Amino acid sequence: MKEQISKKLGIVETRFPGNRKEYLHAYYTFQDYGQIWGMTIFVLLAASLLPLVIMTIIHYQLIERSIDTESLLRTERLASNARRAVTFFLEERLDALTFTANEMSYRQLSDLTSLSTVLKNLKLGFGGLTDLSLIDDTGNQVAYAGPFSLEGKDYSSQPWFIECQKNNACVSEIFLGYRDVPHIVVAVKSQRPDGRFYVLRATLATERLIQTLSSFRTGEHADIFLVNREGLLQTPSQHYRDGSQHVTIPVPEYSDRTKSLMTIDNQGHPIAVGYAYITTNIVPTTFVLMVVKRKESMMKVWLDLRAQINWVFGVSSVIIAIVIFLTSSFMVNKIYQADREKAKTMALAEQNFQLASIGQLAAGVAHEINNPLALINETAGYVRDLFMIKQQYKDDQELIEHIDAIIDAVERCGTITRQLLGFARRFDIQTQAIRLQDMVDDVLNFHKKEAQYRNISLRVNIPDDIPDIKTDRGKLQQIVLNLVNNAFQAIDDDCFLEISAAMEDPEHVELVIRDNGSGIPEEHLSKIFEPFFTTKKEGQGTGLGLSITYGLVQELHGTIRVDSNVGEGTAFFITLPIEVDKEMQS
Amino acid sequence: MKQPDILIVDDEQRYADMLAKRLEMRGLQCSVCYNGQTAIDMIIRQHYSLVVLDLQLPDLYGIDVLTEIKKCRKETTVVILTGHGSAQDRSKCLAEGAYAFMNKPLQIDRLVAIMSELETSANEGTDK
Numbered sequence: 001m002k003e004q005i006s007k008k009l010g011i012v013e014t015r016f017p018g019n020r021k022e023y024l025h026a027y028y029t030f031q032d033y034g035q036i037w038g039m040t041i042f043v044l045l046a047a048s049l050l051p052l053v054i055m056t057i058i059h060y061q062l063i064e065r066s067i068d069t070e071s072l073l074r075t076e077r078l079a080s081n082a083r084r085a086v087t088f089f090l091e092e093r094l095d096a097l098t099f100t101a102n103e104m105s106y107r108q109l110s111d112l113t114s115l116s117t118v119l120k121n122l123k124l125g126f127g128g129l130t131d132l133s134l135i136d137d138t139g140n141q142v143a144y145a146g147p148f149s150l151e152g153k154d155y156s157s158q159p160w161f162i163e164c165q166k167n168n169a170c171v172s173e174i175f176l177g178y179r180d181v182p183h184i185v186v187a188v189k190s191q192r193p194d195g196r197f198y199v200l201r202a203t204l205a206t207e208r209l210i211q212t213l214s215s216f217r218t219g220e221h222a223d224i225f226l227v228n229r230e231g232l233l234q235t236p237s238q239h240y241r242d243g244s245q246h247v248t249i250p251v252p253e254y255s256d257r258t259k260s261l262m263t264i265d266n267q268g269h270p271i272a273v274g275y276a277y278i279t280t281n282i283v284p285t286t287f288v289l290m291v292v293k294r295k296e297s298m299m300k301v302w303l304d305l306r307a308q309i310n311w312v313f314g315v316s317s318v319i320i321a322i323v324i325f326l327t328s329s330f331m332v333n334k335i336y337q338a339d340r341e342k343a344k345t346m347a348l349a350e351q352n353f354q355l356a357s358i359g360q361l362a363a364g365v366a367h368e369i370n371n372p373l374a375l376i377n378e379t380a381g382y383v384r385d386l387f388m389i390k391q392q393y394k395d396d397q398e399l400i401e402h403i404d405a406i407i408d409a410v411e412r413c414g415t416i417t418r419q420l421l422g423f424a425r426r427f428d429i430q431t432q433a434i435r436l437q438d439m440v441d442d443v444l445n446f447h448k449k450e451a452q453y454r455n456i457s458l459r460v461n462i463p464d465d466i467p468d469i470k471t472d473r474g475k476l477q478q479i480v481l482n483l484v485n486n487a488f489q490a491i492d493d494d495c496f497l498e499i500s501a502a503m504e505d506p507e508h509v510e511l512v513i514r515d516n517g518s519g520i521p522e523e524h525l526s527k528i529f530e531p532f533f534t535t536k537k538e539g540q541g542t543g544l545g546l547s548i549t550y551g552l553v554q555e556l557h558g559t560i561r562v563d564s565n566v567g568e569g570t571a572f573f574i575t576l577p578i579e580v581d582k583e584m585q586s
Numbered sequence: 587m588k589q590p591d592i593l594i595v596d597d598e599q600r601y602a603d604m605l606a607k608r609l610e611m612r613g614l615q616c617s618v619c620y621n622g623q624t625a626i627d628m629i630i631r632q633h634y635s636l637v638v639l640d641l642q643l644p645d646l647y648g649i650d651v652l653t654e655i656k657k658c659r660k661e662t663t664v665v666i667l668t669g670h671g672s673a674q675d676r677s678k679c680l681a682e683g684a685y686a687f688m689n690k691p692l693q694i695d696r697l698v699a700i701m702s703e704l705e706t707s708a709n710e711g712t713d714k
Contacts, residue, residue, distance in 0.1 A: 363670075370669035371598060374690030378604040381694055389611045414691045 027343035033336045040328040048320050056313050063302055068262060071272040071298045076260035079274030079291040082216040082224055083258055086289055089128070089212055090171050091280045093186050093204060096126050098169070098282070101190035101200045109134045109143065109200065116145040128208035130183060135161065135199040146203070148179055155201075160185045164199050169283040174206055174226075174234045182206050188282075210235045216291070223292040226278070227251060240265065240292060249273060251288055262295070270295040347526075355529060355550065362531055366417035373413050380406040419544045420531065431580055433468040434476060436511070440499050443480045447488060454493040461500035469509055470579045475552045482549040483513045483572050490570060491517030508575050516569035525564060556580055590615035591701070595625040595651065596640040596667070605638070608694055614701060622646030626654045634662060635704055638697065639684075641668040641675060649678060656683045663704055667692060 030036055100118055101109075108114050119132040131146020139156025155161045160172035164187045172185035187201040209226075213235055217224050226234035231251045233241055240248045248266045252259065252275050260274040274291035277284075296303070384403045387393040393400075437460070444451075444458055451458050480499075487497050497515045504510040520528060527533045529550040534543030553560040557577050564570040592614055596602040599620050606616035617634070619625045622643040629637065637655060641648035652664055666679045669690045676687040686700060 367670045370690055371601075374669060374692065375598065375601045375604070377691035378601055378608065378694075382604050382608050385608050385611045410691055414689075418689060 024343045024347055027346040029339050037332045040332055041324055044324045049317055059309060063306060067299050067302045071295055072260040075272040075274035075291050075293050076258055078216060079276050079289060080258040082291060083276035083289050085212050086278055087280055089209060092126055094169055094280055094282045096122055097186060097188045097200050097202055101188050106192045106198055112143050115143045119145040128204050130203040130205050133201045135201055137196045160187060164189050167283050171283060171285040173228050173286050226287045226289055228286045229288060234287060358531055362420040366420040370417050373410055377410045419548060431470045432473055433470050434473050435468050436466055436501050437462045439477060443477060443484055457496040459496060459498040466501050466509060469576060471556050475556055479549050479552045482545050487515040491515045504575055507578055509578060511574045512571055514571040519566040519568055519570055520564040521566055525562060590617040591635040592616045593628060593634040594618045594638045597644050612698055622651040625651055629655050630658050636701060637662055637664045638667050639664055641666060652682050652684060665700060
């Protein structure tokens with residue numbers, strides 16, 4: 001799949017291989033395409049992702065801040081509402097007691113029956129009252145109405161009684177009292193006609209208060225409870241209670257209004273704490289209302305939003321990265337290919353230029369040498385004639401041999417100069433239609449015996465649909481023969497030589513002569529078409545074979561290139577026009 | 587004295603002389619000249635069976651000399667012998683009526699062979 005995509009986008013071939021053909025290296029505009037590729041991706045990624053990252057971070061911070069603000073606000077609101085409810089609960093009962101104390105005389109209240117009636121009515125009207133008692137200024141309970149038998153108790157030392165004396169009313173902490181049942185005492189002080197005071201006291205069951213409070217609890221980790229100023233829990237707390245019924249969060253400092261703050265609980269969770277010191281309009285209380293909410297439970301919406309942002313960020317980053325990766329790969333690959341084409345063309349141009357200059361030089365040298373060579377030839381020939389025809393030294397074999405050696409040497413020089421001139425010069429071309437298969441068969445016929453003897457397999461793979469090409473038969477034959485000769489010298493016994501052909505485009509055919517012989521070292525590849533370049537021992541090769549082949553291919557308006565790996569073999573690719581005449585006209 | 591059969595035209599005097607000597611050793615009569623104009627004059631004056639003509643002459647182009655020769659003595663056989671003949675030169679010369687186009691250094695036997703060919707065909711001509 002990945003390969004298909006890469007292929008479609010043109011990210012084919014290699015990822016800018018480091019082992020580029022050494023001779024092309026100098027012609028590249030950029031040296032390290034891997035680095036350029038990496039840099040491009042890095043710069044593009046940085047440029048496009050950095051703003052996104054910054055935006056996301058800012059967004060995060062904004063969210064964080066709004067979460068805090070919003071949490072505090074909500075906790076405070078909740079605390080405020082709960083405070084109102086608790087205050088109202090207490091005030092309502094204090095008011096009811098005040099009303100009763102004002103409405104009824106001390107005598108009426110001290111009458112047990114009427115006190116029971118009052119309790120019944122209060123229960124009906126307000127509820128939450130357990131009992132009602134009348135206490136005189138010495139702290140003695142004068143009358144009691146309620147389910148327990150508490151008459152005659154002395155309350156003079158009870159803190160609520162003392163406080164009530166001082167403040168004219170009181171709301172006690174929640175305590176167990178004589179009955180061992182948690183309750184709150186609310187009491188109001190009133191004057192008797194004789195100037196002494198009495199206290200009307202009611203016990204409030206805590207259930208109603210606890211119920212009221214828990215009705216405000218929302219969310220899993222929300223906790224709402226009352227503590228006294230020392231931190232002793234007055235109503236149960238679900239999460240913030242220690243073994244001694246103390247709250248595990250420090251009680252905030254006194255404030256006359258509802259407040260909220262951010263802190264961390266003993267388990268390390270960030271929490272928002274809303275609190276209010278409960279004060280009724282008649283008397284202050286020791287209650288502190290606390291609302292505790294875990295931040296994370298309030299952040300649900302925000303966390304969802306953050307998750308969405310994360311998703312959007314993640315997905316868009318991935319898309320951007322993929323797009324950048326693909327575009328950069330595509331573009332850098334295109335540049336690389338263009339550069340490689342340029343490098344190839346430049347290398348070829350330079351090689352052509354070099355070969356042309358060498359050709360001119362060679363032709364010049366050949367030109368100049370040829371005349372003296374001819375003279376040597378004739379002179380040596382003349383001397384030989386003297387010996388042979390005039391018979392003066394006919395029997396002196398040694399002399400004759402020397403002369404023959406001179407003539408032989410001249411002949412060899414003559415061959416070289418002729419070849420040199422042939423390399424440099426463009427000859428006329430006589431075109432005729434040639435069937436490649438026949439031509440290749442002809443050439444291979446020369447080598448059949450040798451191939452059999454050396455067990456070299458000759459493979460010809462020329463499809464039937466390759467059309468006849470119109471070109472110079474002699475030259476083409478010479479080209480193929482030269483290359484086949486070369487291959488035969490390069491391959492060991494039991495190797496193969498393959499000649500194949502394919503249409504490169506409708507106008508050109510590509511002929512490939514491939515062997516699996518010893519191969520050509522990379523440093524030689526760029527020089528093999530130069531005249532006199534040979535790796536053979538001195539005297540064994542003129543080094544002109546491939547340069548002549550090169551010249552011949554040029555004459556046929558073709559191109560020749562070589563691909564070789566040491567130890568793997570060599571392939572010569574010859575591209576020829578189908579019709580050389582057409583090529584010449586254009 | 588027998589009329590010389592062959593005229594060697596070459597600006598390289600020693601080469602021309604040497605070639606002439608070698609041909610004479612093989613029983614062929616040779617004349618030598620070293621420039622184009624002299625060659626044309628000589629050919630106008632006298633018939634040669636074979637003219638061995640260099641393409642590079644000090645005064646004229648060998649090909650022009652060939653054209654001249656063919657103008658005044660169509661029957662004269664001309665062999666071009668050059669140090670650096672291109673295929674164009676070859677085809678031009680052959681088109682102008684040269685009998686053969688040879689490159690230096692030369693194997694003298696080829697010239698001798700051509701002479702004997704000429705003699706044979708001449709004899710056949712006379713026989714007819």
